[in-house]
Amino acid sequence: AQSVAQPEDQVNVAEGNPLTVKCTYSVSGNPYLFWYVQYPNRGLQFLLKYITGDNLVKGSYGFEAEFNKSQTSFHLKKPSALVSDSALYFCAVRQPYTDKLIFGTGTRLQVFP
């Protein structure tokens, strides 16, 4: 069965430090992977996606993600965190041959000044 795991409920990082939000997946066939961010009382906003090609994907707001096929991971990264990055982050994988997404349970990122 297809699934996505976000092993950390919360990640705390100091402003200016690099951040990583972890995601691992299990899917048959080629994975199509997505990251979304949710600010308080808002809907989800698309950050970036991996379909094929370069394993390092760049997205909105300075975020990037690294696809690692051997480790079945798609970790979200940013070189220098901002307080305004504090939000809930969701990893998702496309169910093969459909347009449906399977979401992880989310990771709350807290960036401290």
Add this chain to the structure above:
Amino acid sequence: NAGVTQTPKFRVLKTGQSMTLLCAQDMNHEYMYWYRQDPGMGLRLIHYSVGEGTTAKGEVPDGYNVSRLKKQNFLLGLESAAPSQTSVYFCASSSTSGGFYNEQFFGPGTRLTVL
């Protein structure tokens, strides 16, 4: 271009009452979805539609019905609300141009409480 909008933003129901949540998108997207978001469970797909006049069940469809009479609108109905349906409901849409690679666009959500 408003994107995806949802009506209402908040609603409180009593057990057994019915209501309809409205989702509208102005991006001419073919696919539309209804999700519910509960703490610690991420987003779970309730129902979805691949085009006007079509609907299909998602992961947690029980207790909900949907209709898509117009391409731009997707309605979610609760015929007899239960406290277990207390949640935040999100609508999303996506385009099929280029294949199944496109991101979904989300509405702002509807916070529903069933007493």
